[in-house]
Amino acid sequence: MKVTKFSVAAFSLIFVSLAGGSAVRAQSREAKCPPVTRVDDVKETIHGVVVNDPYRWLEDQDAPETRAWIAAQNACTQSVLNALPGREAIAKRLGELLKVDMIGLPVARGGKYFYAKRLAGQDLYVLYMRKGTSAGNAGAEEVLVDPGGMSADHTTSVNFEAISDDGKTVAYGVRKGGEDEVSIHFIDSDTRKELADVLPRTRYSNVSFTHDGSGIYYSELGKEGPRVFYHAFGGAAGKDKTVFGDGYGNDKIIGTSISEDGRYLLVTVYYGSACEKSEVWVQDLKQGGAPTAVVTTINACFQGEIAGGTLYLQTNWKAPKWKIIGVPLDQPAQQNWKEVVPETESRMENFQLAGGKIVAQYSQNASSELKAFRPDGSGAEEIALPQIGSVAAMTGRWSSGEMFFSFQSFAVPSTIYRYDVAKHDLTTWAKPGVPVDSNAFEVKQVWYESKDKTKIPMFLFYKKGLKLDGTNPALMTAYGGFDVSETPAFRDDAIIWAEHGGVFALPSLRGGGEFGEDWHHAGMLEKKQNVFDDFFAAAEWLVANKYTNSAKLAITGRSNGGLLMGAAMTQRPELFGAIVCGYPLLDMVRYQKFLVARYWVTEYGSSDDAAQFPALFKYSPYHHVVKGTKYPAVLFLTGDSDTRVAPLHARKMTAEMQAAQGGDKPILLLYDTKLGHSEGRPVSKIIEEDTQVLGFFFWQVGMKGFN
Numbered sequence: 001m002k003v004t005k006f007s008v009a010a011f012s013l014i015f016v017s018l019a020g021g022s023a024v025r026a027q028s029r030e031a032k033c034p035p036v037t038r039v040d041d042v043k044e045t046i047h048g049v050v051v052n053d054p055y056r057w058l059e060d061q062d063a064p065e066t067r068a069w070i071a072a073q074n075a076c077t078q079s080v081l082n083a084l085p086g087r088e089a090i091a092k093r094l095g096e097l098l099k100v101d102m103i104g105l106p107v108a109r110g111g112k113y114f115y116a117k118r119l120a121g122q123d124l125y126v127l128y129m130r131k132g133t134s135a136g137n138a139g140a141e142e143v144l145v146d147p148g149g150m151s152a153d154h155t156t157s158v159n160f161e162a163i164s165d166d167g168k169t170v171a172y173g174v175r176k177g178g179e180d181e182v183s184i185h186f187i188d189s190d191t192r193k194e195l196a197d198v199l200p201r202t203r204y205s206n207v208s209f210t211h212d213g214s215g216i217y218y219s220e221l222g223k224e225g226p227r228v229f230y231h232a233f234g235g236a237a238g239k240d241k242t243v244f245g246d247g248y249g250n251d252k253i254i255g256t257s258i259s260e261d262g263r264y265l266l267v268t269v270y271y272g273s274a275c276e277k278s279e280v281w282v283q284d285l286k287q288g289g290a291p292t293a294v295v296t297t298i299n300a301c302f303q304g305e306i307a308g309g310t311l312y313l314q315t316n317w318k319a320p321k322w323k324i325i326g327v328p329l330d331q332p333a334q335q336n337w338k339e340v341v342p343e344t345e346s347r348m349e350n351f352q353l354a355g356g357k358i359v360a361q362y363s364q365n366a367s368s369e370l371k372a373f374r375p376d377g378s379g380a381e382e383i384a385l386p387q388i389g390s391v392a393a394m395t396g397r398w399s400s401g402e403m404f405f406s407f408q409s410f411a412v413p414s415t416i417y418r419y420d421v422a423k424h425d426l427t428t429w430a431k432p433g434v435p436v437d438s439n440a441f442e443v444k445q446v447w448y449e450s451k452d453k454t455k456i457p458m459f460l461f462y463k464k465g466l467k468l469d470g471t472n473p474a475l476m477t478a479y480g481g482f483d484v485s486e487t488p489a490f491r492d493d494a495i496i497w498a499e500h501g502g503v504f505a506l507p508s509l510r511g512g513g514e515f516g517e518d519w520h521h522a523g524m525l526e527k528k529q530n531v532f533d534d535f536f537a538a539a540e541w542l543v544a545n546k547y548t549n550s551a552k553l554a555i556t557g558r559s560n561g562g563l564l565m566g567a568a569m570t571q572r573p574e575l576f577g578a579i580v581c582g583y584p585l586l587d588m589v590r591y592q593k594f595l596v597a598r599y600w601v602t603e604y605g606s607s608d609d610a611a612q613f614p615a616l617f618k619y620s621p622y623h624h625v626v627k628g629t630k631y632p633a634v635l636f637l638t639g640d641s642d643t644r645v646a647p648l649h650a651r652k653m654t655a656e657m658q659a660a661q662g663g664d665k666p667i668l669l670l671y672d673t674k675l676g677h678s679e680g681r682p683v684s685k686i687i688e689e690d691t692q693v694l695g696f697f698f699w700q701v702g703m704k705g706f707n
Helices: 064-081 087-098 492-499 517-521 529-544 560-571 597-604 613-619 648-660 683-701
Strands: 043-046 049-052 107-109 112-118 126-131 141-145 156-163 169-176 182-188 194-202 204-209 215-221 226-232 241-244 252-258 264-271 278-284 292-295 302-307 310-315 323-328 338-341 347-354 357-364 367-373 381-383 390-396 402-409 412-420 425-430 441-449 455-463 474-477 503-507 553-558 578-582 633-639 667-672
Touching: 049 613, 064 648, 064 667, 064 683, 087 492, 087 683, 107 156, 112 156, 126 156, 126 169, 141 169, 156 182, 156 204, 169 204, 182 204, 194 215, 215 252, 226 252, 241 278, 252 302, 264 302, 278 302, 278 310, 292 310, 302 347, 310 347, 323 347, 338 357, 347 390, 347 402, 357 390, 367 390, 441 529, 455 492, 455 529, 474 492, 474 529, 492 503, 492 683, 503 529, 529 553, 529 560, 529 613, 553 560, 553 683, 560 578, 560 648, 578 683, 633 648, 633 683, 648 667, 667 683
Parallel strands: 204 252, 474 503, 474 553, 553 578, 578 633, 633 667
Antiparallel strands: 043 049, 107 112, 112 126, 126 141, 156 169, 169 182, 182 194, 204 215, 215 226, 226 241, 252 264, 264 278, 278 292, 302 310, 310 323, 323 338, 347 357, 357 367, 367 381, 390 402, 402 412, 412 425, 441 455, 455 503
16 A cells, blocks of 8 residues: 544523524523533733633543533533434434445455445444455455444444455554544454454554565654554564654654565655655665665655556646656666656546556546556546546555445445456446435536635535525535545435435635645635635525525534634624534644644644744634624534544633624534544444434524424
């Protein structure tokens, strides 16, 4: 695999109104729903500016007072949401969409396929193996690791981390809750015997087996900074040898991989998670010696994969829409680099080496395209995709004749395709039986002007024949950051929304990667306000073109998208009817001090920098809540196991918004004490949370059939 880039007391309501947003505020003082939150007079002067932080005490997640506050908030929220009508119908439809056999992208090693699968009646994905990698010799699938018994509440999950070249040894991660941290275990795929070797719970970015399977190289994101270690099977993990990384601080991320022939160790050092800059090092494991620098001084992103003695690097160096260059590893000096796949008008998202070819994934107006090239970049051939949609991931090997990729769209659930590289033949490998009629919906892309006249694309998804008279509920989401492209994807909330007469909207905001590095840079650091303006302009377009109206416009976003929701509620509260703000960043003055937020300084900036502080403070949502403002209904989502975006953001913002609300709309916090931001959530919890979220939205916008 190549190196790639990359949440006390129980009080009940006296009265619940289902006709509008007054449920939480139409109550007795004794009910304390929402609970009264202590206000502290905390101020600090930063670069000459006095900054108020009245709820800093809520940053202490384990303090008894914070835990009591969380319990009281949850009791309030549950008493409101559990009383809403239509919950059973929502949960039933979610179950139909999610409780189906689902299969992940396969990886072929040693004459076996390895993949994750979740049966319709299961809560978690199980790790499987199937002997035989062709239809003629396919054996029965076999269970390797089933996490079902690892925790009574199914909050412990597993995932593949790496597979040895002979397919004999499998490295898998064990994750508790929604943490980013995992412990790494090893199992013999033939005997099902667990190896004694275990890597302890922490953050890992890559695990790679040596060619003979006798050991692994892995990258650990430690407190001092990222380090690459070598572990020989049978040895103690605590005594693993450091092979790279000394001197790099904890604002860097290091990824590793081993070439398919086992000769080279590829090390990539990322300057922040958005890869504003990277270094590339290669170590010849056959010859020994220290890693050799390939790229260290160029201010651009490089990430790659090795095949046939050539390092193929995807880069935005002198190519804002990205290109691929070839580096001969026997002569890696820059004067020997060759452009293999030039930059085009479409943004190159990713690439995979498979069947002796380079398969490049592009984003053309925020929809995926695939093209295969010979090793020298010639002979481009398009791999026809089923429709407008998204390629989510690819797997393949240089020496293998096949490649797999997953594809999805708004009404097309994630489907696995197998591509025969030599025959140019595309076949369906696995398709989930999700009960959705894709022909019942319309997908269109429109373009609108942002505040500064920049043209922004937006996908719209709704039932065919829908009357556009300005009265339809609309649900809009976006991200706008970290070079992440927002393209058509299957979402259970979008399906249910559209099935009940709503419009689902997905604008591709600046800050994302849809149109290359210039598009990304136009929405980061001091230009972050462009992202928010793009989003507001999308909302105004929907209203002006009679897709909806402000009272019926619901919006949702998570993580960096949660920051977008915070900007929406504080900058344009009159434009939206309801907001769900999930696992968000909201205090942009202190964000960099918590968890792994140091990786995001290259994207946002830091208040520690006097030059960057003014832009952050100007839009920081937590610092722009105005008492007495009539805010839309807001539901915050977070959880204790979010070890990526600190839950303190949602806690502090909930308290601030509840104290400031001058209207009759509810401000609620749904706080999971076991789960968090990352993958591995059981399907039962997904259904539970999505039921609460959709119930909240349907209540606030008056969705037909649910009031």
